[in-house]
Structure formats: C-alpha cells, structure tokens
Amino acid sequence: MAGLIIAESAIFTIFVVAYLFYLGKSITGPTPSEVLETPIFYTICLLSSSLTIHLAAKFLERGIGFAFLGFWVLTVGLGGLFLYGTAQEWHRLIYKHGLTISTNLFGTTYYSLVGLHAFHVTAGLIMLVIVAVFAFSGRVGVSQSGRVAVLSMYWHFVDAVWVVVFTVVYVLGR
Amino acid sequence: MSSNALTIPGTQIQARPWVDQLHQWLTTVDHKRLGILYILSALLFLAIGGVEALIIRIQLMHSHNNFVSPEVFNRMFTMHGTTMIFFVAMPILFGFANYLVPLMIGARDMAFPRLNAFSFWLSFMGGLLLYFSFLGGSGLYGAGNAPDVGWWAYAPLGSRAFSPGHSSDYWTLALLVSGLGSIGTAINIIATVLCMRCPGMKLSRMPLLAWLNLVMAGMVLIAITPLSAAQIMLLIDRYLGGHFFDTQAGGSAVLWMHFFWIFGHPEVYILVIPAFAFLSEIIPVFSRKPIFGYPVMVAATVAIGLVSTSVWAHHMFSIGMNSYANSFFAITTMAVGIPTGIKIFNWIGTMWGGKIRLKVPMLFCIGFLFQFLIAGLTGIMQAAVPFDWQLTLSYFVVAHFHYVIVGGILFAIFGAFYYWYPKMTGRMLSESLGKWHFWFFLIGFHLTFDVMHIPGLLGMPRRIYTYEPGRGWDTLNLIITIGAFIQAIAILVFVANLIISYFRGAEAGNDPWDAWTLEWSTSSPPPPYNFATVPTVASRRPLWDLKHPEDPDSHYE
Numbered sequence: 001m002a003g004l005i006i007a008e009s010a011i012f013t014i015f016v017v018a019y020l021f022y023l024g025k026s027i028t029g030p031t032p033s034e035v036l037e038t039p040i041f042y043t044i045c046l047l048s049s050s051l052t053i054h055l056a057a058k059f060l061e062r063g064i065g066f067a068f069l070g071f072w073v074l075t076v077g078l079g080g081l082f083l084y085g086t087a088q089e090w091h092r093l094i095y096k097h098g099l100t101i102s103t104n105l106f107g108t109t110y111y112s113l114v115g116l117h118a119f120h121v122t123a124g125l126i127m128l129v130i131v132a133v134f135a136f137s138g139r140v141g142v143s144q145s146g147r148v149a150v151l152s153m154y155w156h157f158v159d160a161v162w163v164v165v166f167t168v169v170y171v172l173g174r
Numbered sequence: 175m176s177s178n179a180l181t182i183p184g185t186q187i188q189a190r191p192w193v194d195q196l197h198q199w200l201t202t203v204d205h206k207r208l209g210i211l212y213i214l215s216a217l218l219f220l221a222i223g224g225v226e227a228l229i230i231r232i233q234l235m236h237s238h239n240n241f242v243s244p245e246v247f248n249r250m251f252t253m254h255g256t257t258m259i260f261f262v263a264m265p266i267l268f269g270f271a272n273y274l275v276p277l278m279i280g281a282r283d284m285a286f287p288r289l290n291a292f293s294f295w296l297s298f299m300g301g302l303l304l305y306f307s308f309l310g311g312s313g314l315y316g317a318g319n320a321p322d323v324g325w326w327a328y329a330p331l332g333s334r335a336f337s338p339g340h341s342s343d344y345w346t347l348a349l350l351v352s353g354l355g356s357i358g359t360a361i362n363i364i365a366t367v368l369c370m371r372c373p374g375m376k377l378s379r380m381p382l383l384a385w386l387n388l389v390m391a392g393m394v395l396i397a398i399t400p401l402s403a404a405q406i407m408l409l410i411d412r413y414l415g416g417h418f419f420d421t422q423a424g425g426s427a428v429l430w431m432h433f434f435w436i437f438g439h440p441e442v443y444i445l446v447i448p449a450f451a452f453l454s455e456i457i458p459v460f461s462r463k464p465i466f467g468y469p470v471m472v473a474a475t476v477a478i479g480l481v482s483t484s485v486w487a488h489h490m491f492s493i494g495m496n497s498y499a500n501s502f503f504a505i506t507t508m509a510v511g512i513p514t515g516i517k518i519f520n521w522i523g524t525m526w527g528g529k530i531r532l533k534v535p536m537l538f539c540i541g542f543l544f545q546f547l548i549a550g551l552t553g554i555m556q557a558a559v560p561f562d563w564q565l566t567l568s569y570f571v572v573a574h575f576h577y578v579i580v581g582g583i584l585f586a587i588f589g590a591f592y593y594w595y596p597k598m599t600g601r602m603l604s605e606s607l608g609k610w611h612f613w614f615f616l617i618g619f620h621l622t623f624d625v626m627h628i629p630g631l632l633g634m635p636r637r638i639y640t641y642e643p644g645r646g647w648d649t650l651n652l653i654i655t656i657g658a659f660i661q662a663i664a665i666l667v668f669v670a671n672l673i674i675s676y677f678r679g680a681e682a683g684n685d686p687w688d689a690w691t692l693e694w695s696t697s698s699p700p701p702p703y704n705f706a707t708v709p710t711v712a713s714r715r716p717l718w719d720l721k722h723p724e725d726p727d728s729h730y731e
Contacts (some may be wrong), residue, residue, distance in 0.1 A: 003360065003361035003364050003365065003391075003395055004357075004361055006392075006395045006396065007357050007360075007361070007395040007396070007398075007399045008399075010395065010396045010397075010399035010400055010403075011399045011400070011402060011403045013400075014399070014400045014403035014404065014433060014436075015403055015407075018407065018418060018429065018433075021426070021429060022418075022424070022425070022426075025424045025425075025426075026423075026424055027423055027424045101410065101414045101415065101416055102414060102415030102416060102417070104417065104423065104424070105417050105418075105423060105424050105425060108410065108411075108416035108417045108418055108425075109418070112406070112407065112410055112416065112418075116406075
C-alpha cells in the first residue's frame with residue numbers, strides 16, 4: 001500500500017503541477033476568484049473522517065467490534081457528506097456559472113484535479129462500504145485488523161491529498 | 175460403432191493434458207511461470223518490432239525509395255518505438271525480475287501472486303490493444319489506422335485535430351493499461367524484496383540483482399505514473415474537450431513534453447538498471463571472483479536512481495528554455511555519468527585478476543561493457559547544450575539511444591538468457607550456436623549503429639521517410655540496412671537455439687555454472703514451491719559457503 005501511495009502521489013503531483021502551471025493562463029472567464037467558494041464545512045467532514053477511521057481501526061485491533069462498527073459507519077457517512085459537497089459545488093459551477101471542463105483552462109484543470117480526488121474518495125468509499133457490509137454480517141474480527149489498517153492508510157492518504165488540493169485550489173489559486 | 179466408442183476415451187486422455195496445461199499456464203499465479211510468460215510475450219513483440227525496424231531500414235536503404243508510403247513509415251517508427259520500449263524491454267526485464275528475485279532471496283513466491291498475474295495480463299493486453307489499432311484504429315472515421323504520432327506523441331500532434339480517428343486513443347489506452355501493470359509489478363517487487371527474504375538474508379547480503387531491481391521498482395513508481403497522468407490529461411483533451419495541451423485556448427504544448435520526459439528519461443534507467451543487475455551477477459561468476467565493491471555498487475545504483483529523476487529536460491534543449499534550466503539539466507546529466515562510471519570500473523575490477531571463462535553469457539557482458547561505455551560517451555557529448563542544438567533530432571541521437579538500448583540493454587538481456595536458460599528449462603543453450611549468435615549480432619550491431627552516427631553528423635534528420643540523393647547519405651544508409659539484416663539473422667539463430675536446445679540441449683543439472691546465489695541450489699527447473707526447506711544464509715555467496723565449508727565467506731564479511 002505504501003508503494004501504491006507513492007505512485008498515486010506522483011499522479012497527483014502531475015495534476016497539481018498542471019493546475020499551478022495554468023493558473024491565470026485562461027483566455028476566457030470565469031476565473032477561480034469569481035466562482036470558487038471555500039468548502040470549509042465539507043473539508044472539516046473529510047478531515048475528521050481520518051480521525052474516525054483511525055479510532056475504528058484501533059477499536060478493531062482491541063476487539064471492540066461494536067465501537068469499530070460505529071466509527072466505521074461514521075467514516076462512511078462523513079466521506080459521503082464530502083462527496084455530496086463536491087457534487088453541490090460542481091452543480092453550482094455548471095448551472096450557475098456555466099463552467100464546464102471544456103470552458104477554459106481553469107475548468108479543465110479544476111475539474112480534473114478535484115475530479116481525480118473525488119474519484120479516489122469514491123473508490124475509498126466503495127471499499128469502506130464493502131467492509132461495513134462484511135462487518136454487519138459479523139465477518140470482520142481482530143484477525144482482519146491488518147487489512148483494515150491498510151484500508152485506513154489509503155483513507156488517510158486521500159485526506160492528505162485533499163489538504164494539498166484545498167491549499168492549491170482554494171487558498172493559493174484564488 | 176463399438177470401436178469408435180472405445181477410442182473416444184483414449185483421445186480424451188491424450189487431449190486432456192494439453193488443455194489442462196494450457197489452462198494451468200493461463201490461470202497461473204506462480205512467479206516462475208509468470209516470469210516465463212512475460213519473457214515469451216516480450217519475444218513475440220520483439221519479433222513484431224524487429225520486422226517494423228526492418229521495414230524502416232528497407233525504406234531508407236537508398237534515396238527516393240518507394241517501399242512504403244510516408245504514412246506507413248510514420249506508423250512504423252511510432253509502433254517500433256512504442257513496442258520496443260513498453261512491450262519488449264519492460265516485460266522482458268520484469269519477467270527476469272519475477273523469475274529470479276524470489277529465487278535469489280530464498281522466497282517461495284512473490285509477495286502478491288495474484289496481483290502478479292493481474293499485472294502480467296494487463297501489460298500483455300496493453301500490447302494487444304496497441305496492435306488491435308491496425309484493425310480498429312479507423313473507427314467510423316476512416317482516417318489513419320496504427321498510431322503515427324511518434325512515440326512521444328508531442329502536442330498538438332496527439333490532439334483530435336491532427337490525429338483523427340482512434341489510432342492515438344489506442345496508443346494512449348495501451349500505455350495507460352500497461353502502465354498500471356508496471357505499477358502493480360513494481361509494488362510487488364518492492365514488497366517481495368522488503369518482506370519475503372529468507373532467514374539471514376540481510377539487505378547487505380542480498381544479491382545485487384535483487385537490490386538493483388528494488389531500485390528499479392522504486393523508479394517505476396515515480397516515473398511511470400507521470401506518464402499515466404499525462405495520458406489521462408490527453409484523454410480528457412480528446413474526449414471531454416479539455417485544453418491541457420491546446421495552445422489556442424492558452425494550453426501548453428511544452429507541458430506535454432515535460433510530462434512525457436519526466437517519464438521518458440527515468441524510463442531509460444528503469445531499463446538499464448536491470449541490465450546492470452544481470453552484469454553484476456554474471457561477471458563475478460565467470461571471473462571466479464566476488465563482485466568488486468558491493469556497497470559502492472548499491473550506492474551507485476541508488477545515486478543513479480535519484481539523479482536520473484532530475485535530468486529529463488535534456489531531451490528538450492532545443493525548445494528554448496532559459497540558460498539556467500539548460501545549465502541545470504546539462505550538469506545533472508553529466509553527473510549521472512559519475513555513478514555509472516563507478517559501476518563500469520567495478521565490473522572491470524571484478525574481472526581484473528580473475529580466472530575469466532569466456533562462455534557466451536560472459537561474451538555478451540563484455541560486449542555490453544564496451545558498447546555501453548561508448549553509448550555513455552555520446553550521451554555526455556549531447557549533454558553539452560550547444561552540441562545538442564546541432565545534433566538533436568538527427569540520426570546521431572538515434573544512433574546514441576540505440577547504442578544504449580541495443581548495445582547495452584539487449585546485450586545484457588542476451589547474456590541473461592544464456593546464463594539463466596538452464597535454470598528455467600533444465601537444458602543448456604548450445605554454446606556453438608550461441609557464439610554464432612553473438613558474433614553475428616556484434617557485427618550487425620556495429621555495422622548499423624556505428625555507421626548511423628555519421629549521417630547524423632552530416633545532418634540527416636530522424637523520422638524522414640526518404641531523402642535527396644547526392645548528400646553523401648546513400649552508401650551509409652545502405653550499410654546501416656545491411657547491418658540490420660545481419661542482426662535479424664543473429665536473432666533467428668538465437669530463436670533457433672532457444673527451440674533446439676529446449677528439446678536437444680544437454681542436461682543442465684542444478685548448478686551448471688558453479689555459481690553462488692540461491693537460485694542454483696534448487697533443481698532446474700525449480701519445483702513450484704522453489705525450496706523444499708527455506709534456506710538460511712550467512713553471507714553474500716550462500717552456495718560458496720556450502721561448497722567450501724572450510725573457508726566460508728561469512729568469516730570475512
């Protein structure tokens with residue numbers, strides 16, 4: 001998983017570089033400062049889900065199945081909320097501001113960078129839900145804590161990437 | 175009727191093993207079988223890529239030749255480059271890594287056997303996808319078939335306007351798919367080397383082949399992924415109307431170049447480091463001496479890995495970067511020469527004073543040493559920016575990188591074939607056919623690629639499908655083409671040797687070369703579980719310790 005994370009980091013790096021390189025190079029509007037709003041609430045959701053998944057994995061290690069399940073479901077919920085936030089933002093950008101992936105360079109780079117991250121959140125959520133389903137049917141025990149820890153590592157990575165994306169897109173980019 | 179009914183079970187019994195065997199090969203997760211599958215698929219694509227090279231060479235044999243049309247010529251050099259790099263060189267090296275790394279570190283399989291199988295089939299299907307473009311590339315548009323944008327696919331050539339139809343999409347998807355396979359294999363190699371070593375196999379005792387493949391796998395992780403990212407961007411441009419590389423909307427063609435070469439240059443080292451690995455195993459065994467300067471070899475490899483990630487823009491001196499960037503990339507490029515030079519000296523140091531046995535694997539390794547040195551020297555020449563401005567995009571560059579890839583990497587791969595074929599099949603490759611192969615290939619190689627430097631110096635650009643007479647290029651190109659055909663004959667001898675020796679070769683036994691690493695301690699070919707009991711190691715040469723209990727290496731390390 002560490003290897004995969006290194007590889008994924010390289011992919012994200014390239015997209016971040018492209019975003020930074022093309023900042024302000026758009027020939028037509030809209031520009032980031034006109035349309036972007038900082039999604040503070042949803043960011044808090046995603047970042048706190050890192051904490052909840054960490055707690056869940058710890059509880060599983062100690063064999064407290066009930067607490068594990070609770071925090072696991074909470075993680076899924078927070079991740080889902082974050083995706084909803086992204087969806088809302090995209091809906092607003094597309095229908096209110098008319099910004100699509102082919103509108104200008106900002107649109108191209110913004111949607112591909114944020115979309116790549118959202119894709120990773122989605123993939124992570126699918127895996128989390130699979131684990132949750134297994135957990136509800138009582139098949140996730142202490143012996144699986146190693147695998148759950150690997151999954152939790154991936155989720156931390158997705159969160160860490162969001163810190164970078166957030167900084168680049170919503171702080172530096174405006 | 176009754177006799178028919180009786181014979182049917184008989185035919186079924188005869189047919190079953192064949193189908194069963196095929197089924198076993200197709201569904202295998204055994205690292206040895208996957209390694210062989212990698213190598214066989216690479217040989218298949220080597221033949222295809224070789225034929226493409228011959229078509230290119232026939233077309234350039236004399237001026238105003240009409241053997242193929244310009245369009246076909248473009249497709250041929252694009253497919254030749256893409257095939258040879260992604261579907262020959264990488265799979266063949268991954269194949270050897272797959273086969274040898276677990277055996278050498280005393281493991282029973284790779285860390286993730288199913289991921290291993292998945293990665294192999296991804297890269298193989300990537301190759302098939304690329305070649306399916308000959309059939310499906312026209313799509314509904316009826317324009318183009320195989321990709322014809324060069325293996326760099328520089329923007330804006332890769333964009334919809336200049337590459338209609340689906341040929342470039344096949345190229346993009348094939349590289350994306352095989353790239354995912356490479357990442358899977360790299361993760362697998364790293365996990366295997368770090369977690370699966372047998373008792374006593376400390377990192378400082380690991381065979382150099384395992385060390386070098388570990389570095390190579392690390393480089394795959396950070397070098398292949400930028401290419402994948404760039405391919406995703408290209409797909410967004412082509413299908414979703416994005417503007418990454420669309421200069422008319424403010425996008426940048428130069429950014430594609432950067433992304434491509436951030437992959438492209440480390441890729442050379444991804445290919446050459448496993449070749450170094452073969453040399454580091456073969457030269458000591460055939461010089462009857464342990465490798466000279468083991469820790470320095472490891473350090474030099476890591477240094478090459480690190481420095482080579484910051485040299486990419488030396489492919490782009492002619493696009494007009496500022497002088498700071500030019501100087502930076504010129505200096506880093508020359509700096510790579512230092513650890514590489516250390517390696518060459520260490521191999522010579524290993525041979526120095528050794529009892530050299532000039533068997534075929536060793537012949538190929540010695541060929542490598544000379545040719546790789548010259549390839550490195552022409553590389554340093556081109557690191558000098560003004561010199562590069564003169565010669566970039568000429569046949570001098572083509573000669574240089576073929577010197578690296580054919581004269582270096584391919585020679586090392588041939589050496590590895592002759593060295594490990596007995597382990598893989600239980601039979602020796604014929605020594606006399608091997609010598610024919612070596613000398614034919616050596617002569618053909620030098621005819622082709624030594625001479626190719628000269629039309630480059632005379633100003634012949636690469637990627638032209640024909641040229642005017644009277645520029646002094648005709649004779650040279652004819653010689654180059656003749657050399658290419660001599661190489662083709664050598665390859666035929668090699669393939670004949672592989673096939674004949676498989677059936678008629680001498681029995682190899684466990685350890686035909688009197689070698690020192692763990693793969694030679696098990697039977698040839700090794701059983702599916704590799705080692706009946708997991709070995710314990712006390713030095714860098716475990717088999718030496720076994721054979722010479724009175725004077726083991728472990729006393730000195």
